[in-house]
Amino acid sequence: QVQLVESGGTLAQPGGSLRLSCVAPGFTLDSYRIGWFRQAPGKEREGIACLNNGDNIPYYVKSVKGRFTIGRDSATNGVTLQMNNLKREDTAVYYCARLYSCYFGIGDSVGPWGQGTQVTVSS
Numbered sequence: 605q606v607q608l609v610e611s612g613g614t615l616a617q618p619g620g621s622l623r624l625s626c627v628a629p630g631f632t633l634d635s636y637r638i639g640w641f642r643q644a645p646g647k648e649r650e651g652i653a654c655l656n657n658g659d660n661i662p663y664y665v666k667s668v669k670g671r672f673t674i675g676r677d678s679a680t681n682g683v684t685l686q687m688n689n690l691k692r693e694d695t696a697v698y699y700c701a702r703l704y705s706c707y708f709g710i711g712d713s714v715g716p717w718g719q720g721t722q723v724t725v726s727s
Contacts, residue, residue, distance in 0.1 A: 605716060606631050608700050613721030620690050624721060626700030627682035637703040638683040639710050640674060642696035643720070651710030654703055655683060663706055667693075690725045697722050 612624040626638060639654035653664045653674040662674050673686040683700060697720040705711030 606636075606702060607716065608633075608702070608718045610698060610700050610718055610721040613698055613723040615724045615726065616690050617727055618690060618692060618725055620725075621686070621688045622690065622723060624685040624687065624698055624700075624723070625677065625680060625682055626684070627680050632681035633683050633702075634676065634681060637706045637711070638674075639701050639703045639706060639713070640672075640683075640685045641699045641701060641710075641713070642694075642723075643699070644693075644696040647696075649699070653685060654706035654710045656706045661706075663708070663710060665710070687723070690723075692725050694723060695725045 606628045608628050610626050616622050635657050637657050639651050641649050641651050643649040652668045655662050655674045671689045675684050677684045699720045701713035703711045
């Protein structure tokens with residue numbers, strides 16, 4: 605199994621920026637479809653962005669489109685999520701996952717889920 609590890613979450617102020625990283629120790633994620641998910645307190649986990657393999661075409665849900673950018677990181681062979689103009693409602697545990705699909709929507713996770721990384725947006 606390919607186990608993904610998330611990092612980069614921390615406390616940020618509204619309007620600020622954070623960059624999350626997703627890596628798989630011992631593996632390169634270049635050939636995988638990768639998605640970012642988040643789970644806020646009391647809510648279900650939701651997919652927010654994904655990146656296709658091959659053409660690297662991204663998909664974003666409406667709530668993050670224009671603020672978040674998903675991309676591949678050649679330095680780590682991983683995937684990043686650049687989050688700008690953060691809002692309080694972005695507070696959540698963020699997870700990355702390999703996906704079965706990323707066309708016109710965020711597909712199901714291949715699994716397994718990692719530990720996630722906590723992002724807290726507060727002044």
